Amino acid sequence: MFEYLLKLRGPYLSTRQSSLLYCRCFSCFVYHPLDAAQNKRMEASDRGTSSLIHPSSIVHPDAIIGEGVSVGPFCSVSSSAKLGHFCKLYPGSHIFGSTELGNNCTLMTGAVVGDDLPGCTIIGRNNIIGYHAVIGVKCQDLKYKPEDECFLEVGDNNDIREHTSIHRSSKSTDATVIGDNNLIMGSCHIAHDCKIGNDNIFANNTLLAGHVVVEDYVHTAGAVVVHQFCHLGSYSFLGGGSVVSQDVPKYMMVSGERAELRGLNVVGLTRCGFSNTEIRSLRTAYRKIFMPSYSNTRSFEERLADVEKHEELTHFPAVRTMLKSIRDSFVEDRRGICKFSDLISS
Numbered sequence: 033m034f035e036y037l038l039k040l041r042g043p044y045l046s047t048r049q050s051s052l053l054y055c056r057c058f059s060c061f062v063y064h065p066l067d068a069a070q071n072k073r074m075e076a077s078d079r080g081t082s083s084l085i086h087p088s089s090i091v092h093p094d095a096i097i098g099e100g101v102s103v104g105p106f107c108s109v110s111s112s113a114k115l116g117h118f119c120k121l122y123p124g125s126h127i128f129g130s131t132e133l134g135n136n137c138t139l140m141t142g143a144v145v146g147d148d149l150p151g152c153t154i155i156g157r158n159n160i161i162g163y164h165a166v167i168g169v170k171c172q173d174l175k176y177k178p179e180d181e182c183f184l185e186v187g188d189n190n191d192i193r194e195h196t197s198i199h200r201s202s203k204s205t206d207a208t209v210i211g212d213n214n215l216i217m218g219s220c221h222i223a224h225d226c227k228i229g230n231d232n233i234f235a236n237n238t239l240l241a242g243h244v245v246v247e248d249y250v251h252t253a254g255a256v257v258v259h260q261f262c263h264l265g266s267y268s269f270l271g272g273g274s275v276v277s278q279d280v281p282k283y284m285m286v287s288g289e290r291a292e293l294r295g296l297n298v299v300g301l302t303r304c305g306f307s308n309t310e311i312r313s314l315r316t317a318y319r320k321i322f323m324p325s326y327s328n329t330r331s332f333e334e335r336l337a338d339v340e341k342h343e344e345l346t347h348f349p350a351v352r353t354m355l356k357s358i359r360d361s362f363v364e365d366r367r368g369i370c371k372f373s374d375l376i377s378s
Contacts, residue, residue: 150180208227
């Protein structure tokens with residue numbers, strides 16, 4: 033195979049470049065013919081680690097290519113793209129528009145990143161974009177105007193799996209933002225203007241409508257749907273198939289076709305290092321607010337106020353954080369918290 037490719041190298045490979053050709057199972061990576069400007073960049077990078085570009089790929093001469101970049105067959109890279117060091121583009125992946133990839137990013141086969149629109153898509157370091165995922169394209173908001181800039185910012189160390197879609201913002205004054213260390217499983221959707229924090233896990237077919245805010249360490253089970261403008265508090269858990277139309281406060285579990293509060297996410301809290309004392313205090317506060325005794329006929333607002341004045345409970349920062357999360361859900365332009373049954377505890 034190596035000798036065959038050398039015979040075909042023609043305009044594609046110089047003698048110097050031929051020595052850098054290599055073959056791997058089903059795909060071969062070789063240098064693409066370059067213009068003078070790219071040759072100059074590549075010669076400079078040869079002093080470090082050279083990049084490898086398959087001849088069937090279309091890499092615009094104005095694209096900025098870092099050291100050690102691999103571009104497989106039938107890929108395309110736009111004129112405004114910037115690829116960091118050691119990025120890998122598997123066969124048939126594409127980068128459009130003003131798009132920046134940080135170091136060590138990987139685009140699997142069929143992945144599409146960026147769009148030929150005003151604005152930009154910025155991807156941090158060590159991200160994996162899965163098979164046929166579509167990241168940083170035009171939103172599906174009818175209010176979007178084609179002349180408006182739109183933005184997507186993705187942090188570091190995210191694993192974005194196959195067939196996931198993440199859209200840019202719907203207006204120039206906002207951005208869709210994904211934090212760090214998130215696992216976004218197959219066929220998820222994150223719509224325009226969402227704000228996703230760090231260390232979240234979205235199971236397959238999790239669908240977030242526009243302007244949803246997800247804090248940190250949130251875990252969704254499969255086929256969860258979240259209404260636009262909802263807030264999902266840190267360390268919360270959303271049960272499989274839930275339809276969430278209101279906020280989920282910090283530390284809580286919800287589930288159901290119209291999601292209702294189901295208690296604290298004790299398993300998640302334990303795994304994230306919360307102490308037994310903290311969990312007991314959170315559980316006590318939760319029961320006082322959402323599970324009143326027979327003798328307590330006070331309203332939800334009154335019960336919440338009572339816990340806020342409970343010095344022994346509010347001594348714990350976690351309890352104060354939970355109470356603030358509940359309060360914040362009732363401020364102007366928020367949707368309130370998910371429904372709960374006034375279960376009576378003995």
